[in-house]
Amino acid sequence: MPHATSIEILKKGFTAAGVLQAHRFFTRALVRAGAGVSTLGVTDHEAKLGEEFPGILMGSAKVEVGAAVDSTVAYVESDADGRAIARTTGKIAGIVMPGSTPTAVGQLIEILVVQTP
DSSP states (O other), X not given: OOOOOXXXXXXXXXXXXXXXXXXXXXXXXXXXXXXXXXXXXXXXXXXXXXOEEEEEEEEEEEEEBSSOOOTTOXXXXXXXXXXXXXXXXXXXXXXXXXXXXXXXTTOEEEEEEOOOO
């Protein structure tokens, strides 16, 4: 798999309201996203409670996957740990960028960040 890249259009600093891992989805409450929920963006770095972190709100971002994503997957949602998985019934959190198809848990995928209510 080619190395995942990203082109961030809007990155903003936030204060973490919980422990955040790098390259995971986060919510408007500034905590790690849960399974299928609405997301605000993707964390660029890890952060402990009360620490500042940069969040990618618009553009492409690297997100850790919670399951292999094949080339037919167009949309991803958050799993219970804020990782990207193929969308089933949850809120769309991102659009998979062409050529970004990780084959194992823990790899990074490039997505176009999508914010849904």
